[in-house]
Amino acid sequence: MEYYEELGLRKEPFSTSPDPDFFFYTREHKECIQRLEINIRMRRGLSVILGDVGTGKTTLSRMIIKLFDTFSSQYDFHLILDPAFESEFEFVKNLASVFNIKDTARSTFEYKMLVENFLFKKAVEENKVVVLVVDEGQKLTPLHIEALRTLLNYETNEFKLLQLVILAQMEFMNKIKRQPNFLDRISLGYVINPINEEDTVGMIQYRLKKAGYRGKEPLFTKEAVSKIHQYTQGYPRKIIQFCHNVLVEILRNGDKQVKEETVVSVIRRESPWHV
Numbered sequence: 056m057e058y059y060e061e062l063g064l065r066k067e068p069f070s071t072s073p074d075p076d077f078f079f080y081t082r083e084h085k086e087c088i089q090r091l092e093i094n095i096r097m098r099r100g101l102s103v104i105l106g107d108v109g110t111g112k113t114t115l116s117r118m119i120i121k122l123f124d125t126f127s128s129q130y131d132f133h134l135i136l137d138p139a140f141e142s143e144f145e146f147v148k149n150l151a152s153v154f155n156i157k158d159t160a161r162s163t164f165e166y167k168m169l170v171e172n173f174l175f176k177k178a179v180e181e182n183k184v185v186v187l188v189v190d191e192g193q194k195l196t197p198l199h200i201e202a203l204r205t206l207l208n209y210e211t212n213e214f215k216l217l218q219l220v221i222l223a224q225m226e227f228m229n230k231i232k233r234q235p236n237f238l239d240r241i242s243l244g245y246v247i248n249p250i251n252e253e254d255t256v257g258m259i260q261y262r263l264k265k266a267g268y269r270g271k272e273p274l275f276t277k278e279a280v281s282k283i284h285q286y287t288q289g290y291p292r293k294i295i296q297f298c299h300n301v302l303v304e305i306l307r308n309g310d311k312q313v314k315e316e317t318v319v320s321v322i323r324r325e326s327p328w329h330v
């Protein structure tokens with residue numbers, strides 16, 4: 056029997072994978088998705104989403120892909136999960152492969168041509184909106200950023216051929232400040248902040264419900280969640296990891312509910328690891 060079944064759950068409620076099924080629309084995430092959706096639909100080119108470690112960027116990228124998937128086949132999404140490439144050549148070669156371009160080339164220039172032709176064919180001849188989502192954007196080097204900038208130059212009189220969404224940790228901002236040509240092209244810039252207490256309550260309840268919790272009593276008391284919010288400062292990954300730890304704690308103690316005391320005792324035990 057899995058640990059969560061003992062608590063009346065069907066699934067693991069606080070797994071840290073970026074599963075869209077467990078996504079809760081917090082104020083921060085909702086506004087970001089709405090703005091991103093508009094920017095992509097209007098084909099305005101470059102969107103940059105920044106956020107500290109564990110604020111929900113990867114999860115959000117999955118959500119946006121899923122969202123467009125459900126309402127139209129006009130959108131053609133491609134995803135780069137980890138843009139750490141050694142050279143510009145490796146980078147553009149990978150871009151071609153991400154776009155499913157079958158032809159191979161021998162130089163960076165040739166790969167750029169292949170990508171440009173692909174974008175023209177898709178966006179102009181087939182009337183598709185091609186969207187490239189780059190996660191872990193802080194790993195892009197100045198050369199990669201410059202290569203992406205040239206892709207954003209391809210446009211018709213009305214729209215850009217490529218919609219580029221970059222999700223990155225805050226340090227990316229320092230990088231692009233040194234590349235004003237790129238900075239200038241950002242049509243949507245959004246920073247995901249940690250979530251407030253109300254959304255922390257909402258997110259925990261939502262995930263428990265999704266995992267099948269149907270108990271009469273709430274599994275976490277209001278005071279317990281308030282303490283969790285205070286301790287994690289509203290960072291989604293920290294909240295999720297901490298909630299998992301407190302569930303393990305009540306199982307060990309044979310309790311049925313996470314109370315403020317449970318949270319306090321887990322914090323006390325964990326704090327040496329979080330200096």
Ligand SMILES: Nc1ncnc2c1ncn2[C@@H]1O[C@H](COP(=O)(O)OP(=O)(O)OP(=O)(O)O)[C@@H](O)[C@H]1O
Pocket residue numbers: 070071072073074077078079080081084106107108109110111112113114115224258291292295
């Ligand atoms: N709105 C949300 N609803 C439910 N869970 C969320 C939400 N946002 C984030 N999470 C959870 O928080 C955890 C961290 O999210 P994610 O991996 O997307 O963060 P990240 O910003 O990409 O982090 P990193 O900077 O380390 O790449 C995941 O377990 C994810 O499921």
Ligand SMILES: [Mg+2]
Pocket residue numbers: 112113114190191
């Ligand atoms: Mg991530």
